[in-house]
Amino acid sequence: MSTLVDASQPSERRVRVWFGEHVIAEYTAEPAKAIRYQAAMTRRFYSLRVTIEPAIPVVNLDAVDS
Template sequence: MTETLENPITHRRVRVWFGAHPIADHTADAEHAVQYEEAMRRRFASLRVTSEPVPVKSTR
């Protein structure tokens, strides 16, 4: 998903993975998601950490 003026990405979903299983799943505004992602990367250095945009639902 790409951020545009019509479709801003304001939240991100951060997950920590143990193999194919997410062991932590957190959604936050973009600024806090970055902080959470950095903390999870430090805490779980050997695990995969992903951060994905969360689509904004249109109210139109």
């Protein structure tokens, strides 16, 4: 079982490259690296959508309880 951790300001960003409705690449890193990755993927895949958003941490409750 997993749950979201309440984080008002996530410190990492998630970058995704989309082919239609399918994610073909995903990268999570600190903001500066994520922005560089987003720029590189936008240049490389100029016809695809590239998104960047806060990474929401997920905690596995089974691992926490053991």
